[in-house]
Amino acid sequence: GQQVMQIPQYQHVQEGEDFTTYCNSSTTLSNIQWYKQRPGGHPVFLIQLVKSGEVKKQKRLTFQFGEAKKNSSLHITATQTTDVGTYFCAGNSNSGYALNFGKGTSLLVTP
Amino acid sequence: DGGITQSPKYLFRKEGQNVTLSCEQNLNHDAMYWYRQDPGQGLRLIYYSQIVNDFQKGDIAEGYSVSREKKESFPLTVTSAQKNPTAFYLCASSGRGQGYEQYFGPGTRLTVT
Numbered sequence: 001g002q003q004v005m006q007i008p009q010y011q012h013v014q015e016g017e018d019f020t021t022y023c024n025s026s027t028t029l030s031n032i033q034w035y036k037q038r039p040g041g042h043p044v045f046l047i048q049l050v051k052s053g054e055v056k057k058q059k060r061l062t063f064q065f066g067e068a069k070k071n072s073s074l075h076i077t078a079t080q081t082t083d084v085g086t087y088f089c090a091g092n093s094n095s096g097y098a099l100n101f102g103k104g105t106s107l108l109v110t111p
Numbered sequence: 112d113g114g115i116t117q118s119p120k121y122l123f124r125k126e127g128q129n130v131t132l133s134c135e136q137n138l139n140h141d142a143m144y145w146y147r148q149d150p151g152q153g154l155r156l157i158y159y160s161q162i163v164n165d166f167q168k169g170d171i172a173e174g175y176s177v178s179r180e181k182k183e184s185f186p187l188t189v190t191s192a193q194k195n196p197t198a199f200y201l202c203a204s205s206g207r208g209q210g211y212e213q214y215f216g217p218g219t220r221l222t223v224t
Contacts (some may be wrong), residue, residue, distance in 0.1 A: 006153075007153065011171045030209055030210070031209065033208050033212060034214075041217075042215040042216065042217050042218050043154070043201070043203060043213075043215050044204075044215070045148055045212040045213065045214070048210065048212065050210065056199060061211060074202075087132075088153060088154065090154075090211070096141070096205075096209075097159070097167075097208065098144070098156055098159050098169060099156075099213065100156075101146075101153050101154040101155075101156075102153055103151065103153035104153045104154075
């Protein structure tokens, strides 16, 4: 079955440093979504990418979808303490209704 | 307010007992999902339903059961057959089909001793 791998599992940065998490699928994805879960909270949708090579920005966050639609990345520029949480990618295969979630990257930002 | 609710927030049970977790949404979503979250394991899909009276097994359905008699409700029963039931359970809903964002409830933390 489809697997979505996410690295790194943990990342600890100083406030102001950049951060990137990577997501790789064993199969081609029809779309990829990103979610953020704050400590003690529930996942909240951030964005969806659909097109090959697509890049979207939300303030300091940049999301990319690979040309082959099998990988994606989330880059945060100049992290802030409010960025703390776990970031999940999740994708649909071409035939499936259910999202397959990566295991997430937990980001810790120290001031 | 529109949203998705789960109750209770914390639940404690003795081993060997079945327990049912509640999930209700008033977002008029066709699709609903149940996930289990363990530390370092991400979100693992237990069951999902794309429409009333229909549901599909996810990756870890063994030891769990669901029903979808109403559009708004998708209760999950954790049976005594589930070997490691202690976990954080998340319910979500979305539009039907691919490409819809999922809205998550606040979760229920189940502890079985």
